Amino acid sequence: MRAIVFGDEEDRDRLRMPNGSAFGWFAAEAAAARIVCEHWRDTLGLGRDEALAAAYWRRGAAGPMAG
Numbered sequence: 001m002r003a004i005v006f007g008d009e010e011d012r013d014r015l016r017m018p019n020g021s022a023f024g025w026f027a028a029e030a031a032a033a034r035i036v037c038e039h040w041r042d043t044l045g046l047g048r049d050e051a052l053a054a055a056y057w058r059r060g061a062a063g064p065m066a067g
Contacts, residue, residue, distance in 0.1 A: 024051035030058045
C-alpha cells in the first residue's frame with residue numbers, strides 16, 4: 001500500500017500505476033475524485049475492476065448527508 005498526496009493537475013499527471021497487478025483507490029472531495037477518476041480511465045486506461053475514486057464530500061455542502 002502506498003499513499004500519495006497531491007494538490008494540483010501536475011501532481012495528478014505524475015501518478016503512475018505499478019507494473020503487474022494493482023488496484024487504485026482514491027477518496028476525496030467530489031471534484032477531485034472526478035478528476036482522478038477521469039485521469040485513471042482516459043489516460044491510464046483503467047477499468048472499474050482496477051480503480052475506485054470515491055467522493056466522500058462535496059465542497060460547500062453541509063450536513064451528514066451532504067454528499
